[in-house]
Amino acid sequence: MKEKNLRTDESIKLFKPKSEYNKHKRMADAIPPVNHGVACGQVSDLKWDRQRRLCGPKARLTPPKVSLYPPPPHQERHRQHIIDADLAPGKASLIQYMTTLLYTKEGAEGGAVITSVSAGIKMKVTRALTWPSYICIKLRFSQLSPRFESERVNDTELRRGKGRGGRRQDWDRGDRRSWSRDGGFAEMLSPPRRWRWIRDQPVSSVTSCVRRALCSRHHYLLILLVLLVVCIAIQTFVAHQARTSSSDKLTGHPHLRFTVNKQYLFSTLQNAQKGLHSESSLAIKQDAWSQRTAEPHHQRGAYGKASANILLRHVDKIINLATGVQTESGKVSSGKLRLSKHGNKLGLGLTGSFVLYSSRNDLTADTDKQISHTPTPSSLHRFHAKATCQPKSHIVFLKTHKTASSTILNILYRYGESRNLTFALPLNKHSQLFYPFRFASHFVEGVSNRRVREFHIMCNHMRFRKSEVAKVMPEDSFYFSILRHPVAMMESIFIYYRSIPAFHRAHSLDEFLDSNGRNYNSSVTNNHYAHNILAFDFGFDNNVTADAKDIEEKSSLAIVAIEREFHLILISEYFDESMILLKHALCWSLEDVVSFKLNSRSERTRRPLLPNTAEKIKRWNALDWKIYLHFNTTFWHKVDTLVGREQMEREISQLRVLQAELAKTCLKDGGAVDPSQIKDAGLKPFQYGAAVIQGYNLNPHIDRQTKAKCQRLITPELQYTDRLYTQQFPDLAAKLRQATRMVPAQRQHSDRTGMMAMALGREAHHRQFKRRTFSNQKAPTSALLTHTESNNRINMP
Ligand SMILES: Nc1ncnc2c1ncn2[C@@H]1O[C@H](COP(=O)(O)OS(=O)(=O)O)[C@@H](OP(=O)(O)O)[C@H]1O
Numbered sequence: 001m002k003e004k005n006l007r008t009d010e011s012i013k014l015f016k017p018k019s020e021y022n023k024h025k026r027m028a029d030a031i032p033p034v035n036h037g038v039a040c041g042q043v044s045d046l047k048w049d050r051q052r053r054l055c056g057p058k059a060r061l062t063p064p065k066v067s068l069y070p071p072p073p074h075q076e077r078h079r080q081h082i083i084d085a086d087l088a089p090g091k092a093s094l095i096q097y098m099t100t101l102l103y104t105k106e107g108a109e110g111g112a113v114i115t116s117v118s119a120g121i122k123m124k125v126t127r128a129l130t131w132p133s134y135i136c137i138k139l140r141f142s143q144l145s146p147r148f149e150s151e152r153v154n155d156t157e158l159r160r161g162k163g164r165g166g167r168r169q170d171w172d173r174g175d176r177r178s179w180s181r182d183g184g185f186a187e188m189l190s191p192p193r194r195w196r197w198i199r200d201q202p203v204s205s206v207t208s209c210v211r212r213a214l215c216s217r218h219h220y221l222l223i224l225l226v227l228l229v230v231c232i233a234i235q236t237f238v239a240h241q242a243r244t245s246s247s248d249k250l251t252g253h254p255h256l257r258f259t260v261n262k263q264y265l266f267s268t269l270q271n272a273q274k275g276l277h278s279e280s281s282l283a284i285k286q287d288a289w290s291q292r293t294a295e296p297h298h299q300r301g302a303y304g305k306a307s308a309n310i311l312l313r314h315v316d317k318i319i320n321l322a323t324g325v326q327t328e329s330g331k332v333s334s335g336k337l338r339l340s341k342h343g344n345k346l347g348l349g350l351t352g353s354f355v356l357y358s359s360r361n362d363l364t365a366d367t368d369k370q371i372s373h374t375p376t377p378s379s380l381h382r383f384h385a386k387a388t389c390q391p392k393s394h395i396v397f398l399k400t401h402k403t404a405s406s407t408i409l410n411i412l413y414r415y416g417e418s419r420n421l422t423f424a425l426p427l428n429k430h431s432q433l434f435y436p437f438r439f440a441s442h443f444v445e446g447v448s449n450r451r452v453r454e455f456h457i458m459c460n461h462m463r464f465r466k467s468e469v470a471k472v473m474p475e476d477s478f479y480f481s482i483l484r485h486p487v488a489m490m491e492s493i494f495i496y497y498r499s500i501p502a503f504h505r506a507h508s509l510d511e512f513l514d515s516n517g518r519n520y521n522s523s524v525t526n527n528h529y530a531h532n533i534l535a536f537d538f539g540f541d542n543n544v545t546a547d548a549k550d551i552e553e554k555s556s557l558a559i560v561a562i563e564r565e566f567h568l569i570l571i572s573e574y575f576d577e578s579m580i581l582l583k584h585a586l587c588w589s590l591e592d593v594v595s596f597k598l599n600s601r602s603e604r605t606r607r608p609l610l611p612n613t614a615e616k617i618k619r620w621n622a623l624d625w626k627i628y629l630h631f632n633t634t635f636w637h638k639v640d641t642l643v644g645r646e647q648m649e650r651e652i653s654q655l656r657v658l659q660a661e662l663a664k665t666c667l668k669d670g671g672a673v674d675p676s677q678i679k680d681a682g683l684k685p686f687q688y689g690a691a692v693i694q695g696y697n698l699n700p701h702i703d704r705q706t707k708a709k710c711q712r713l714i715t716p717e718l719q720y721t722d723r724l725y726t727q728q729f730p731d732l733a734a735k736l737r738q739a740t741r742m743v744p745a746q747r748q749h750s751d752r753t754g755m756m757a758m759a760l761g762r763e764a765h766h767r768q769f770k771r772r773t774f775s776n777q778k779a780p781t782s783a784l785l786t787h788t789e790s791n792n793r794i795n796m797p
Contacts, residue, residue, distance in 0.1 A: 239453075389587035393421055394474045397459040398481035400537045401529065402492040404572040405461075405482055406599035406717045411579075412459045413720050414712050415592055421456035422446075422728065424472050429725045429736050431718050433462035436528055438539060441471040445729060452728075460721065464539040466565045478586060479565060483534055483631055484572035486624040487614045493529055495605050498690040502530035509607065513616040517545070534624040538562055546622035555626035562627070568638070569631040577639060580651045584642050590651065594658050596667075596713050599685060602674050602692040666710030668697035685716040 397412055399405040416423055424444045426433045434443045439462040446452030458473055494509045501524045506512035512519060512530070520530055522543045532542035540558045544551055562569065568585050570578035579593040586592075609617075618625045639648055663670055669677075672694035678684045685693045696714040698707060715723070726733040 391588055391592075392478050392586045393419065393456050394477040395457045395459070395586070396469055396473050396477045396479045397457070398464050398479070398537065398566070399459055399461045400481055400483065401461070401533050402489050402496065403482045403484040403534075404575055404597070404599075407575070407595050407597055408482060408570075409459050409717055410598055410713070410715070410720065411593055411595050412457050413715075413724060415588070416457045417712070417724065417727075422452055422454060423724055424452075424455040424458035424460075425721065425725050425728065426460055429722060429733065431460065431721050433458075433460050435461045436463050436526075436536070438463045439465040439468050441468045444472050445725070445732070447472055461537075463537060464565075466539075478567050480568040480570065480582065480585070481538070481562075481566055482570040482572055482578065483628050486534070486621045486628055487609065487617045488573075489533070489624075490617045490621060491607060491609055492601065492691075493533065495601065495607065496689045496691045497526070497529040500526045500529050502527040510610070510613050510616070513613065513620055517620075532621050532623040534621075534627055538627075540623070542623065544623045546619040548622075551622055551626075555623055558623065558627055559630050562631070563634075569635065571632055571635050574635065576652045576655055577648060578635075579655060580643060580648055581635075581638055583651075590654055590658060594655060594662060596659075596663065596696065597672065598714070598716065600672060600694050602694050605690060605692045662710070662713065665702065665706060666696075666699055666713060668699050672696055682719055683711070683714055683716065686718050 393416075395412065397405075397408060399409055413423075415421070424433075424446075427443055427445045429445075433439055437443075442448045443462070444455070444458070446455075454474065455472055458469065458477075462469075491509065494503060494512070497503065502520045503512055505519050506515065520527060522528070522531070528536045528542055532540075532544060535544075535558055536542035538558065538561075540561075541554070544554050548554070568581065570582065572578070579595070582588070583590060583593045639645065643651070673696065674692055675684050675687055675695055677697070678695045679697055683695055683698070685695045687693055695716065698710055698714070702710060712720075
């Protein structure tokens with residue numbers, strides 16, 4: 001209970017127009033000249049006060065009613081006075097008003113005097129006692145003296161007293177109309193002139209609805225909720241629009257804009273045929289790409305036939321376009337054509353403006369003649385169409401093993417980092433996407449916790465599973481991978497993965513191959529490295545040898561699936577050609593695909609192979625061999641159709657010049673060196689197995705900016721992945737660092753490279769993670785453990 005003394009420095013004077021004054025004056029005459037007493041009241045609506053706080057002082061609220069109660073027992077002696085004094089109807093309201101006013105004014109810290117001409121009384125509160133919902137005021141009231149008659153009566157005036165009422169005046173103005181519900185006396189409480197227009201405004205149903213809504217907590221929350229939903233909807237819509245337009249730009253459904261001279265084109269059907277020449281050339285170029293990927297076996301003969309079909313399809317398209325445009329009687333000078341999804345499957349990025357160079361002389365009037373013309377790959381380049389394309393940034397790279405994939409990874413990392421793109425990095429700072437498990441979307445950091453809204457590039461080691469990758473990556477992503485000749489690859493693998501169970505007992509690769517698979521147990525962890533590793537990485541069953549009955553069927557199925565799921569397959573043996581092809585497919589620049597050879601073995605750890613060893617490898621890895629043969633052929637088809645041999649030669653020499661310049665600028669010794677000679681531990685590649693993996697030293701005489709650029713070029717996979725993870729998820733990276741510190745000291749003792757401690761930390765984290773992640777997968781525990789280690793490349797068997 002709290003008691004507050006009122007100071008009488010708060011006064012309210014109220015006046016009404018003269019016409020009403022006399023009426024009220026007469027009523028006031030009936031009031032005894034002087035009286036005093038105690039009025040107590042119960043606040044009927046406690047919620048009101050909270051509501052007022054929520055809605056502010058000007059809110060239109062129904063005020064709480066302070067019902068007059070008999071005073072408490074100790075005040076009983078005053079009761080009579082009140083009752084005696086309550087002669088006029090206005091007085092009860094007045095008291096009620098006063099008590100409520102004082103109650104709601106933060107503890108009634110100010111005193112108050114109400115002078116009511118209409119009621120003919122003057123009330124003075126001398127003391128108030130307030131409880132949470134109860135108030136008693138001690139008041140004194142007297143009849144108005146005649147001097148009031150001479151005062152201005154045609155106005156209403158409100159003066160604020162000097163009490164500590166804070167915002168009382170504002171509150172009074174805002175709430176005064178509410179009091180009119182009390183009728184009688186409260187009717188007098190009209191606002192001062194400057195506020196009257198507000199009162200006079202008709203309160204529309206909408207306004208009152210809004211007011212009511214805003215001033216009820218539930219309604220208020222409801223409105224917030226609705227606004228939130230609307231915001232989310234708008235945001236989603238805008239994001240969708242942006243995505244659609246960006247996918248259009250990046251090859252999803254390109255809008256080809258034609259700048260067409262209306263004098264020449266589309267005014268007649270004949271001109272439409274002329275348009276065909278140019279449009280078809282573009283379409284052929286795109287469809288030629290999709291033909292390469294959509295059809296498993298591409299022969300040069302079949303290629304010409306396919307091109308003719310493409311032409312036929314585009315004849316229809318052009319004629320439709322032309323007739324459509326004709327109806328607009330030559331008004332149209334530019335057209336917009338949406339390519340079919342099929343035609344765009346490869347996502348060449350041919351989205352920009354296609355400026356048509358068609359001239360009358362180039363075009364024949366005879367459409368049939370054009371259709372019967374079967375373009376050869378080289379003739380494609382004679383078409384007069386110049387495309388400016390948009391660089392692609394939605395990319396999936398299946399990083400296969402021992403295929404120069406680390407060099408490509410470095411290219412992608414640099415491209416993405418310099419453009420602030422988001423990488424689909426392995427969970428918990430792993431270097432691989434939980435290889436050798438088939439990929440699942442939740443292996444990617446930021447997927448389960450929805451930290452990342454859009455991924456641009458996915459490129460770490462994984463066992464490919466398209467359906468899951470598609471859950472993470474945008475629909476218009478460009479899928480590519482790289483293959484290496486299975487013989488060279490097997491030689492590299494045998495050295496690098498020397499300690500896997502399959503190679504354990506063999507003293508040489510020949511010995512392993514001669515054992516006819518006796519040393520190979522497919523169910524033993526990590527043995528997959530020894531057999532058809534390419535097929536395995538692409539997600540297929542790798543346990544097939546040349547003598548298997550279903551080898552043809554299995555290889556065909558694998559090839560068809562790869563053709564379907566990948567836009568481009570590169571070949572490690574033609575690395576430079578591959579980079580030029582990639583540059584064209586992604587619409588990148590030459591600088592974007594420049595690189596230094598990474599993860600290469602020192603010559604000391606290479607073993608020359610005998611001719612019959614090569615044959616044995618082809619038989620042992622028959623599935624990989626067939627896949628490689630097929631994509632080696634299609635690779636050259638793509639070179640012909642997309643770039644052309646001459647252009648390829650030109651661009652390769654440009655690339656090599658650029659590479660040589662960079663090597664001169666960036667590298668200390670002009671080339672790769674053994675790990676023992678690498679000065680900066682952070683640039684030392686991970687060493688494993690019997691291989692000695694080389695790295696680079698930076699030229700010490702370069703400026704800071706060049707150094708940063710050069711450093712990126714030679715940063716090994718693990719370090720670069722680690723850095724990108726830290727950039728993308730700084731808080732998670734900090735947690736993992738903390739976990740690293742907690743790894744037992746004896747384990748850190750075995751850390752020979754700077755990477756080891758980091759990897760151990762990941763392992764500690766991964767142990768927890770794997771229990772959750774892989775609990776549903778049918779993998780033996782040993783596999784899980786080794787997998788963890790293989791991820792970190794620490795204890796790889
Ligand atoms: N630019 C270029 N051109 C040709 N070959 C190259 C290139 N870059 C790397 N390499 C060779 O690729 C082998 C390493 O492959 P990866 O990086 O895919 O290995 S890993 O699976 O990531 O460990 C490794 O092969 P080996 O040396 O035979 O082991 C590298 O020498």
